[in-house]
Amino acid sequence: MPRHPNQNAALDRYHKDRKDQTRQSLLDAMGRLLRGEPLFTDGELTEANLYREAKRSRATLNRYPEIKQRFSEAKKHCRENSVIDKDGRIRELEEMVRQLQREENRTIRELKESRDRLAQEVYVLNLLIEQQMKKKNNQAPKRSIGIVQRMP
Numbered sequence: 001m002p003r004h005p006n007q008n009a010a011l012d013r014y015h016k017d018r019k020d021q022t023r024q025s026l027l028d029a030m031g032r033l034l035r036g037e038p039l040f041t042d043g044e045l046t047e048a049n050l051y052r053e054a055k056r057s058r059a060t061l062n063r064y065p066e067i068k069q070r071f072s073e074a075k076k077h078c079r080e081n082s083v084i085d086k087d088g089r090i091r092e093l094e095e096m097v098r099q100l101q102r103e104e105n106r107t108i109r110e111l112k113e114s115r116d117r118l119a120q121e122v123y124v125l126n127l128l129i130e131q132q133m134k135k136k137n138n139q140a141p142k143r144s145i146g147i148v149q150r151m152p
Contacts, residue, residue, distance in 0.1 A: 029053035
């Protein structure tokens with residue numbers, strides 16, 4: 001039984017809407033992968049991750065060669081920029097290491113100074129204790145060691 005013309009128009013609209021939705025989901029997935037914000041994959045820039053990120057099949061992706069081409073060009077552009085970005089990132093990390101080393105050296109220096117100051121305080125306290133002990137010993141009554149003891 002043939003379809004009514006209205007049915008054909010409705011089916012055409014339905015298929016066009018589905019194609020538009022699929023195209024948009026592929027483009028959204030490509031954007032997420034290129035930004036490094038994947039939802040469903042490991043984030044590697046591969047066609048397999050593109051169709052998986054879009055929740056579509058490889059066959060579906062193959063029906064959109066213009067998207068595959070755009071993705072390929074975007075990957076190439078990212079690789080070219082990443083080489084430049086890596087050099088800059090290396091410089092940033094080297095500067096960060098130098099800064100952390102300076103902070104570590106400053107902290108070590110401060111700790112050594114604190115240790116020396118505390119050691120001096122302990123020495124002074126020890127001297128005071130010894131003086132107090134000598135005073136106490138001098139004030140204590142003297143006893144003889146012999147058989148006869150003196151009376152106080």
